[in-house]
Structure formats: structure tokens, C-alpha cells
Amino acid sequence: MTLEAHVRVARGGFRLDVALRVPPGSVLAVMGPNGSGKSTLLEVIAGLVPLTAGHVRLGGEDLADAATGRHLPPHERGLGVALQDGLLFGHLSARENVAFGPRAQGVAAAAARSAADALLTDVGLAGHARTRADRLSGGQAQRVVVARAVAARPRALLLDEPFGALDAATRPPVRAVVRRAVARGIPAVVVTHDLRDALDLADVLLVLQDGAEVQRGTPAGVVAAPSTPYVEQVVAGLA
Amino acid sequence: MLVVLAVVGTGVLVLPLVALLLATPWSDLPALVADPAVLQALRLSLLTAACTTLVALVLGVPLAWVLAHDDLRGAWLLRSLVTVPLVLPPVVGGVALLLLLGRRGLLGRSLDTWFGVTVPFTSAAVVLAQLFVSLPFLVLAVEGALRGADRRRALAAQTLGASPAYVLRRVTLPSVAPGVAAGAALCFTRALGEFGATVTFAGSFPGTTRTMPLAVYLALDTAPEQAVAMSVLLLLLSVAVLVALRGRWLGGLPAAHAARTTRVRA
Numbered sequence: 314m315t316l317e318a319h320v321r322v323a324r325g326g327f328r329l330d331v332a333l334r335v336p337p338g339s340v341l342a343v344m345g346p347n348g349s350g351k352s353t354l355l356e357v358i359a360g361l362v363p364l365t366a367g368h369v370r371l372g373g374e375d376l377a378d379a380a381t382g383r384h385l386p387p388h389e390r391g392l393g394v395a396l397q398d399g400l401l402f403g404h405l406s407a408r409e410n411v412a413f414g415p416r417a418q419g420v421a422a423a424a425a426r427s428a429a430d431a432l433l434t435d436v437g438l439a440g441h442a443r444t445r446a447d448r449l450s451g452g453q454a455q456r457v458v459v460a461r462a463v464a465a466r467p468r469a470l471l472l473d474e475p476f477g478a479l480d481a482a483t484r485p486p487v488r489a490v491v492r493r494a495v496a497r498g499i500p501a502v503v504v505t506h507d508l509r510d511a512l513d514l515a516d517v518l519l520v521l522q523d524g525a526e527v528q529r530g531t532p533a534g535v536v537a538a539p540s541t542p543y544v545e546q547v548v549a550g551l552a
Numbered sequence: 553m554l555v556v557l558a559v560v561g562t563g564v565l566v567l568p569l570v571a572l573l574l575a576t577p578w579s580d581l582p583a584l585v586a587d588p589a590v591l592q593a594l595r596l597s598l599l600t601a602a603c604t605t606l607v608a609l610v611l612g613v614p615l616a617w618v619l620a621h622d623d624l625r626g627a628w629l630l631r632s633l634v635t636v637p638l639v640l641p642p643v644v645g646g647v648a649l650l651l652l653l654g655r656r657g658l659l660g661r662s663l664d665t666w667f668g669v670t671v672p673f674t675s676a677a678v679v680l681a682q683l684f685v686s687l688p689f690l691v692l693a694v695e696g697a698l699r700g701a702d703r704r705r706a707l708a709a710q711t712l713g714a715s716p717a718y719v720l721r722r723v724t725l726p727s728v729a730p731g732v733a734a735g736a737a738l739c740f741t742r743a744l745g746e747f748g749a750t751v752t753f754a755g756s757f758p759g760t761t762r763t764m765p766l767a768v769y770l771a772l773d774t775a776p777e778q779a780v781a782m783s784v785l786l787l788l789l790s791v792a793v794l795v796a797l798r799g800r801w802l803g804g805l806p807a808a809h810a811a812r813t814t815r816v817r818a
Contacts, residue, residue, distance in 0.1 A: 359711045387710040394711035400704055404727045417714035417722075465713055 314372035335500035342515035393467030403447030414465030616694035646752025697731020
């Protein structure tokens with residue numbers, strides 16, 4: 314299942330114009346400073362922001378197409394999404410958060426719960442299954458956010474800064490969870506500020522500037538030969 | 553210097569209550585409270601305040617929902633109008649209610665001539681007076697909760713495959729419930745303590761409009777011990793609501809919500 318999109322958005326003074334193609338089982342990392350359009354790109358693919366022009370296709374199916382006016386609502390796109398700031402459901406437990414997607418899609422409670430517990434164990438939160446989400450620390454909450462996005466066996470994974478609040482010790486198991494989900498043969502787009510995430514996880518790195526692509530290549534290739542001083546700054550974490 | 557002022561400020565709030573508790577004839581309290589006149593006022597107060605809270609929920613939650621949507625034009629005007637009773641002296645509210653619903657009032661005249669209904673000086677008038685004063689508390693508390701349960705969270709739920717109806721049922725409504733409960737509790741205590749609007753618009757008739765605060769005021773002249781007993785009763789009721797509000801219920805209030813969000817981010 315390939316994710317293929319040409320995303321064009323014009324909102325006020327902001328313009329985004331990006332084309333991407335993510336084959337099944339591979340990860341596209343997107344880097345760029347705040348305001349470069351990374352989050353908007355994800356929100357368009359997720360169906361939260363309408364296209365001005367272009368299209369979003371997943372496995373040959375049109376999720377959105379500005380030409381035909383097609384816009385599949387977010388909940389019918391079959392995606393696993395972690396938006397910026399996580400947005401856990403504070404009144405639900407960590408387990409209920411992770412089980413939310415499967416439950417919403419009709420998976421039986423017991424099955425959803427045991428799958429959620431397994432994922433929570435994977436991200437190192439086995440002891441927090443019953444903790445209310447609004448009582449979790451920032452790092453714990455972020456791990457639940459990733460587990461929640463992965464839990465619904467999505468057809469594609471969209472993650473916005475999924476590791477930002479994690480320290481060096483907790484990152485690897487969470488990255489591993491993402492890697493396993495992708496290995497089931499789905500495409501993933503990961504927005505990040507941290508080059509290490511791109512190097513560790515991504516097949517392709519896309520660097521954005523003011524809503525447009527400035528460089529694309531393997532993460533190691535981009536680091537080795539940044540095309541502009543701006544790209545050099547972005548991958549160094551300075552922009 | 554700041555600490556001294558803070559201590560004085562605390563004293564202003566706490567010392568009167570200390571005086572009240574010291575003056576309370578604790579051993580005679582059951583007998584004083586068991587007085588038929590006191591029980592009558594207590595029953596009326598609880599009943600009217602409960603009615604007020606119920607009506608406030610029915611009218612206030614939709615109003616809060618409208619206010620919480622920023623894209624609504626003129627929302628600022630609506631919010632200003634809702635806030636006015638908060639800063640208005642309750643007596644003025646009572647006078648305004650009389651001018652609207654009194655026998656010669658804007659609406660009251662028609663109600664009287666067409667339906668033979670007179671609102672002032674009835675238990676319904678007590679509820680209306682309490683509603684005027686306490687509805688804003690509920691509206692603002694619920695609005696804060698609705699804003700806290702921001703729409704991005706509902707969107708996040710949708711991206712996980714939840715239909716809008718499922719999101720409303722499992723995310724939006726449950727996350728707002730504590731705020732609604734907190735608003736209702738605030739509304740109830742405010743209604744319980746209402747004096748100015750009630751005495752102006754509903755008068756002070758035993759059994760129909762003489763609520764606890766009115767009874768306390770009257771008893772202060774004739775039976776001071778009873779006034780103290782009733783005051784302590786009201787104090788205990790209010791504190792009970794406050795205790796019930798603590799913890800999860802208070803989580804719906806805007807300030808508490810903000811504090812919690814900060815904690816999660818920290």
C-alpha cells in the first residue's frame with residue numbers, strides 16, 4: 314500500500330506545495346523549522362485540513378482529490394495519527410486511550426484491551442495501563458500517543474514529533490514499536506526536529522522551507538551533502 | 553510586606569467564619585435546627601436551589617456551547633450580557649425582574665390579564681431570582697470546560713477511526729462532565745445563598761419565599777441563636793459542596809484545567 318500525494322494548500326499568506334510518495338514498509342521523515350508546513354502536511358493527509366489543489370492517494374484509493382472535490386472524512390481514511398501535542402483523552406486510562414481506535418472501529422473490548430496492554434508493555438508502560446491519561450508525565454503521555462496511533466492497525470502511519478518529549482533511554486523502544494508497525498507493510502510519515510529520528514527510522518528525508526521542498530534524499534545522504542546552508546542548519550538542529 | 557498583606561487578606565476571609573463558629577451553640581444546635589420555621593426555610597431553600605440548578609443546566613449548557621464556539625459572530629456581546637448579572641448587585645436584579653414580570657411589568661401585565669398568572673412573591677419567583685444570579689456561574693464554568701475539551705482532541709479521535717457520533721459520546725461529553733458538575737455545584741451554592749434579588753422580587757413569605765438567607769436575616773433580630781445556627785448550617789452545606797467539588801469535579805474548571813495541562817507538559 315503506497316501513500317502518494319501532491320499537497321497544495323493556500324491559507325492566508327501561507328502556501329504549502331509538496332509532493333510525496335511513500336512505498337509500503339518505508340518511512341518518510343520530514344524536517345524543517347516551525348512554520349515550514351510539516352504539521353499542515355500531515356493534517357492534510359489525515360483529512361483535517363482541506364486541499365486547495367492536488368490529491369492524496371493510499372493504495373490506489375483517492376482519499377482526497379481537489380479536482381473531483383472528493384474528501385474522505387478523517388475517520389474513514391484508516392490511518393493511525395499522532396498529532397502535535399499528542400492530544401490524549403485525559404478522562405480515559407492509558408489502556409483505554411490505546412484501545413480507543415480499535416474500539417471505535419468495532420473491535421471487541423477484551424481483544425482491544427489485551428492488544429493495548431501488549432503495546433503499553435512494548436513502550437515500557439506496563440505498570441501504567443490503568444493510570445488516567447491526564448496523570449501521566451509528558452514523556453509517558455507521548456509514549457501512549459504513539460501506541461494509540463499504532464494500535465488500530467492503520468493503513469498508514471502519520472506521526473508529528475512522536476519522540477520529542479522522550480529521553481535517550483525511552484526513545485529506542487518507542488522507535489521499535491513504530492518500526493514494527495511499518496514492517497507490516499504500511500507507509501509512514503514522521504515529522505521530527507531531531508536528525509537522529511530520521512537517521513534511525515527513515516528511508517527518505519524531506520526538508521521543507523516555507524511550504525516547499527528544498528532537499529530530499531536518504532537521511533545519510535542529506536547530512537553528507539546538504540544542498541543549501543539552510544538544510545545544513547535544519548539537519549544540525551539549528552533551524 | 554507582601555506576606556503581611558497576604559496574611560491580612562486571609563484574615564479578612566477567615567476571621568468572620570471563626571467568629572461564627574465560636575459563637576455557635578453546638579450543644580443546642582440540633583434543637584435550634586429542628587425548629588419548624590427553620591426546617592421550613594431549609595426545605596424551601598434546598599427545593600428552590602435544586603430547581604434553579606436543574607433549569608440552569610437545561611438552559612446554561614447550550615448557552616455555554618454557543619459561547620465556546622469562537623467562530624460565532626457576536627459571541628463577545630453574548631458573553632458580556634451573560635456576565636452582567638455576575639457584577640450586578642442582586643437587588644438590582646430583583647428590581648429588574650419586577651419590572652419585567654411584576655403585575656405592571658413588561659411581560660407581567662400580559663401574563664396577568666391573559667393567563668391570570670402573577671409571578672412575583674411566589675416560589676417560582678424565588679427560582680427566577682436565583683436563576684438570574686446563578687446561571688452565569690454555570691455558563692462560564694461549562695464554557696471553560698468545553699474550551700478545555702478543545703476540538704483538536706475531537707479531531708484526534710476522528711483520525712483514529714472514530715465517527716463524529718462516537719467522538720461526541722466517548723470523548724467530548726465525558727470530558728466535559730466534570731465541568732458541568734462543577735458548574736452545577738457552583739450554581740447550586742450561589743442559589744442557596746441568594747438574598748437581594750429574592751427579597752426584592754419574591755418577598756419573604758414563610759413557606760413560599762422565605763429561604764434560609766432571608767430567615768437568617770429576620771432571626772438576627774428576634775432569635776439571634778437561631779440565626780447563628782442557620783448560618784452554620786448554610787456554611788456546612790457550602791463546605792460540603794466545596795468538598796464534593798474537590799478532586800475530579802474541580803478538574804472541569806478552567807483554572808484547574810490549565811494547571812493540570814501545565815503539569816502534564818512540564
